[in-house]
């Protein structure tokens with residue numbers, strides 16, 4: 001069952017942790033994103049939705065510099081990614097955490113070793129401290145300490161998501177990207193994961209960019225929603241903004257039969 005988590009009111013002076021302007025990305029002749037603008041504000045959970053193939057993963061991967069862009073600017077924490085030197089880029093990279101869709105843990109490493117990978121890449125810490133930090137993250141995501149010495153193959157789907165989240169949090173990022181974090185989880189596991197994300201936002205002041213198809217997540221924990229369509233952000237705002245937006249896809253997504261049953265379920269809980 002969902003905990004009673006109320007979305008945060010948007011403060012009047014919002015700091016954009018991620019700011020994208022005029023982003024254009026394509027493959028050969030095919031344009032996937034065309035002059036897209038988007039802001040993600042500190043301390044919010046932004047739910048990012050769009051039809052399958054609309055370009056949600058392409059946008060996330062471009063922001064993470066895993067795909068090249070053709071045009072546009074990406075500011076992370078106020079710094080223009082392309083204008084900073086390599087040392088600053090490395091520093092900015094440490095401020096971002098990522099949970100890829102299928103967890104993407106290394107199967108040959110234990111959970112603890114997976115969490116310590118980013119620490120080894122970016123920090124120079126003694127093993128004992130890295131162990132302490134790894135167990136702190138394991139606890140933070142609600143796993144028992146003995147999960148630390150387990151291999152991914154020994155974990156349930158929900159535990160893998162939590163372990164992958166612990167790795168995303170390894171460097172205490174400001175902003176975490178979650179790519180369909182509740183996909184493959186049963187409804188109870190998905191609700192627990194949503195509650196965990198909301199708790200981390202509240203306790204760590206984490207900013208969350210969550211690509212999701214999960215209407216429950218959108219209705220229960222997202223502060224704002226952005227919809228990708230026609231190669232750009234069609235609309236961004238609250239659920240009320242989605243309901244009021246005059247577009248056939250947005251209307252059927254947020255007012256369709258499935259959405260209605262989810263919104264009623266959340267309202268009565």
Ligand SMILES: Nc1ncnc2c1ncn2[C@@H]1O[C@H](COP(=O)(O)OP(=O)(O)OP(=O)(O)O)[C@@H](O)[C@H]1O
Pocket residue numbers: 027032050051052053054055056057058059
């Ligand atoms: N490396 C690539 N080379 C060529 N085309 C690509 C590449 N990556 C993505 N695309 C294309 O870009 C478009 C957007 O893909 P993307 O994976 O971002 O969609 P999505 O919105 O995340 O979809 P889904 O919800 O199904 O995961 C698709 O048409 C896809 O085929």
